[in-house]
Amino acid sequence: METKEAVFRILRFNPQQDEKPRYQTFHVKIDSRMTVLDALEDIKHEQDASLTFRRSCRSGICGSCAMKINGLAKLACKTRAITEVDRYGEVLVEPMENMPQIRDLVADMAEFWLEIDRGTPWLIWDESLTGSIKESLVTNERQQVSGKLADCIMCGCCFSDCISRVFDKNFNGPASLAKIYRFVCDPRDKEGVKRVHGLVEIGLWSCTHCYFCWSQCPRDVRPVSAISELRVLSFNSLDPSQGARHVDAFTDSVGRSGMLNESTLYLKTMRWNVLRDVGLILKMAAKGKAPSPFARAIPRMDEVRSLFRLAKETRQK
Amino acid sequence: MKYAYYPGCVAKSSAHELYNSTALVAEKLGIELAELTAASCCGAGVINEGDPFLNVVLNARTFAMAESMDLDILTICSTCQGVMRQLKWQLDNSPTLAAKTNEALAKINMKYNGKVKIKHLLWALIEDYGLSKLEQQVVKPLKGLKVAPFYGCYILRPAEALQFEDHEKPVSLEQLITVLGGEPAHYEGATECCGFPILFVQRETAFEMGGNYLNNAKQKGAGFMVTPCPLCHISLDAYQAKSSKKIHTNINLPVMHLSQMVGLAVGVEPKKLGFSKHMVSMEKVLRVL
16 A cells, blocks of 8 residues: 655643643654554654553544644544645644643543533433333434434534634533533423523524534534524524524514615614614715615515415424 | 526625626626526525524525526625525435425425526636636736635535535635735635624624634735625624724724625726725725735
8 A cells, every 4th residue: 555754743732841832743654544543643652652642442433532633623533644634735733722732632621521511411301201101202303303413422523613612711612502402302301492591691692603513523413503403492482682683683674575684683683782883883874885774675575475474384383 | 607696685785895896797707697686585594593494495485596597596695605505405405305395385386496506606706617717807917915815604614515615725715816816815714704693692702703813814914805705794894993902903904805806806997896885995905906
């Protein structure tokens, strides 16, 4: 098998020796089958035994070897080194983001676990089901959703690449919300949809939909979709948060004219907070950029109204 | 080249300069735009969070309209592009959802067949028009200033639904900038979120996000930024003063819409491209170019 020499640039840090993290370069012969984890093992066994990283199953199941590879969180055991070299010319390896570095590629996952815990990530048994034939009945539809969410291996990749978490430490992150939704979908759970209450305080509306958590999840859990579903539930339960008002105002605007009315959306979502933007609004108006609050309906609006009616009927069913 | 043109709500409202500049660029390049004037809003990933099925049927109606014209859809908004492409992907991979959707569409005498393609102007210029042909149309190369490409989220992820380019290391904007005679600036944050989706809910976080990427681009020597998304443009241009304040830095980095940048290079008169509507002055850019 053909081999080639690849450059591995690794962020090293030993708190007992180093004042601050530093990059160290290693050269490793790789073939097309080698994973980044294989290469790290090679470095550790043949070049520098002090290189520290977590690993266990080597099969993408345990989630231990999550780390930043060329800027994005991935499992080292599932990432082929050659793909990274072809894409970036080198393999840059760093510990996960949004967590402090303990040593070399080992990140302190305490905050991640704390956020998971905030979501009560266990089944709260509905005792009324004990002894009943209903106790284990799960529809296929529900199983498809909760089964996919239960695939989460808690590797922390989504938490690491969550851009909202970088700037907003109150946001509990994608894995925590996905785990909450997993139990919302579980018919055996006593809390069920009631778990949605209180999520606004821990960041339900802080997710930006950047889709990194979808792209980087090694188990295809798609936390962003779970967050959207939780928002749907929170909206249906008449959650009065600003996020829910935004959805309501947006949908109402499209129901009236077929198009988004930026002015009414802004006013209805922001309410008195629009006063914070008075200067900007005046500047935009002066440049002819402030959208008109009076929207003209699109042609064939009757079709749009029919679809709104049909969707409402489907929802009620 | 002819498309069923879906400009999106923002290009027809607060970002009219994007709508106008796209028309001028299309005329210059000989691209015919048959506007879907009766198409509704795509939902921007927001309607989805109140009523997912409503979001599906509204977009399926738009797809069916384009199919009845036997044309592919052209968007100039990454958000419209991302929402529509993702829904099409869901419909094409779920016979149950497609059947349920067509049941609803039948009530308004429409049908989604699955043959329509959805393309952002950026992709259409690369795939359909061709970069070498575009290069031949350049009369005013973007020389003298580095250009910071800002992709944002919806034109890149989720990659399996969008099926265009490597979301980890995209090159389309850099390729476009290069054929237009410019030099792309490489900076951290080009593929991150601009902050717009949480602008109404978590303002301060949104300002910090946008401000950081603008500042990163400026630090790497960018003379201006370009974005394929009018929502990113609002966050990066209209709210730039607030972002500057938030990160305690005077950023002052002009931000162009994609079609404005193409328009400049292919010789559309700058005055007609609507730069006067921007919050951050484009004057110093136009002086250099």
